[in-house]
Amino acid sequence: MRYVPLKDAKVGMRLAQDMYDSLGRTLIGVNARVTEYYLEKLKTYGFDGIYIQDEFSKDIQLEPIISPQLRREGLECIRNQDIDGCQKIAKKMVDEILGKGTISLDMTDLRSYDDYTYAHSVNVAVICCIIGIGFEMPSERLNQLVSAALLHDMGKTEISPEIINKPGRLTPEEFQEIKKHPALSYELIKQRWDLSAQVKNAVLFHHENVDGTGYPKGLKGEEQTLMTKILHVADVYDALTAKRPYKDPYSPCEASEYMMGGCGTLFDTETVLKLLECVPLYPKGTDVMLSDGRKGIIYDNSGAFNMRPLVKLYENGEIIDLTSGENLSVVVFGASDREKEVSESYEKERLKMLEEVKKYEESIASEQRKEG
Ligand SMILES: [Fe+2]
Known part of the structure; x- marks a missing residue:
């Protein structure tokens, strides 16, 4: 199985995975051959790529970190603002992920434009869970962390979709509107006796940076809980790797580089390191x-x-x-x-550099031999 960006997808390729629309209905089933019509449809829905099976990649096995069924159930609960449902899904997710021997984020979640907020929340929940496991959180805390992730952007449904989905730079007024969403999410859950203060806190503060430049409160790292820091890191990482109408997705490599660059200012360093332990820079099948x-x-x-x-x-x-x-x-x-031609001069320069390093090492070794 391998991943093919939609722009490289060809008629006749065989799908290795079901493709769903934002309501969880099957758009194209596994094993179907790609047609012109399907390509057009996938483009309209805003998919970035597909998983295909072919002779060349048949020995590459990829498994989604959570089952497509659970992913769909998660999307459904978030869309319906079903807070009880989200808590049940959180527990199922934690159980499924803990039940796996090895944790790998090799498989990209294929998502369309129109379910961005819901698909994003499910992905953030998965990423939070694996970071939480990295911190050796007990399953009860993982359940809380994953619940917070599923609920964190629910308040966005209260903001005009024109602003949420605006393809381009937001005006200062629009950005002020967007900035209300953590508080709106918090409003939806603050009365719930069955959600812990930790969960409510993480939802309200998931846009806080560790240097105090975030919102809504400008809390500094030492004032934030670990759950808040994890949710912030997972949120940004997933947003970077998502395709949006106005931007191509960052590759895991580029996103990791961005996360590293933000350590100590935007993000808690230890949390980023835990994330990077489980994110493959070059995912299998790409x-x-x-x-x-x-x-x-x-x-x-x-x-x-x-x-x-x-x-x-x-x-x-x-x-x-x-x-x-x-x-x-x-x-x-x-x-x-991939699209950039690897310039010959780059390769020549690099080989020259390796040659020089080799010569230098040889000269050091011969010096040492002389001295010895
Ligand atoms: Fe958010």
């Missing part, structure tokens, strides 16, 4: 280009936070392990760089 111009797909990652994955080459099906010494002269360019 296209990459190597610095020597060869193209392939990510076959596997051999560890967390991996810059040097296993790549299956298109030219001959060979699987190369970039952690092995002989391939150290190869660099992976992420999916977002």
Whole structure:
């Protein structure tokens, strides 16, 4: 199975996964062959890509972190502002994720434009859960954290959809409107005796930055709970990796870079590090280009936070392990760089640099031998 951006999808490709519309209805079923009509439909719905199965990628197994059924149930509860339902879904999510042996965010959630807020909340819940697991939170706290994530943007339904979905820069007035949504979400849950103060707090403060520049209160890191910090990090990471009418999605690599850049100002550093432990920079089944111009797909990652994955080459099906010494002269360019031609001068410069490093190391070794 592999991921194909919609712009590269071709008629005749076979789908590896059901595609749903924002109401959870099947748009195109698994195993269907892509047609012109389907491509057009997927484009209209705003999907960024599809998972396909083919001979080349048949040995790459990808599994969604939560079942599509649970994802749909989550979307449904958020759409209906069903707070009881969200709590039940939170527990199911935590159980499903904890029940998995290994946690991987390899599989991109395929989402359309019109269900952004709902799909975003489900994704944020998943990301919060894996960060919470990284912090070794007990399941009861994970349930609370995931509940907060499912509920965090519910207040957006009270803001005009024209502002929420505006394709472009917001005016200062519109931004003031948007900034009301954490408080609006909080209003919806503040009377609930069955939600803890921790949950309500995280919902209200999920846009606070650790340097006090966030909203609504401008709380500093030391005034924030861990749950609030986790929800903030998960919220921004998912927003970056989502496709919106006005922006292409960041690749996991680019989003990780942004998150690292915001450590200590926007985000709590420890929380970002926990996130980066479970986000594959190059997810399995995505296209990459190597610095020597060869193209392939990510076959596997051999560890967390991996810059040097296993790549299956298109030219001959060979699987190369970039952690092995002989391939150290190869660099992976992420999916977002796929379109950019790897300039020959870049590769020449890099090889020259490696050559110089090698010479330098040899000279040091020979110096040491002389001294010895
Ligand atoms: Fe928000």
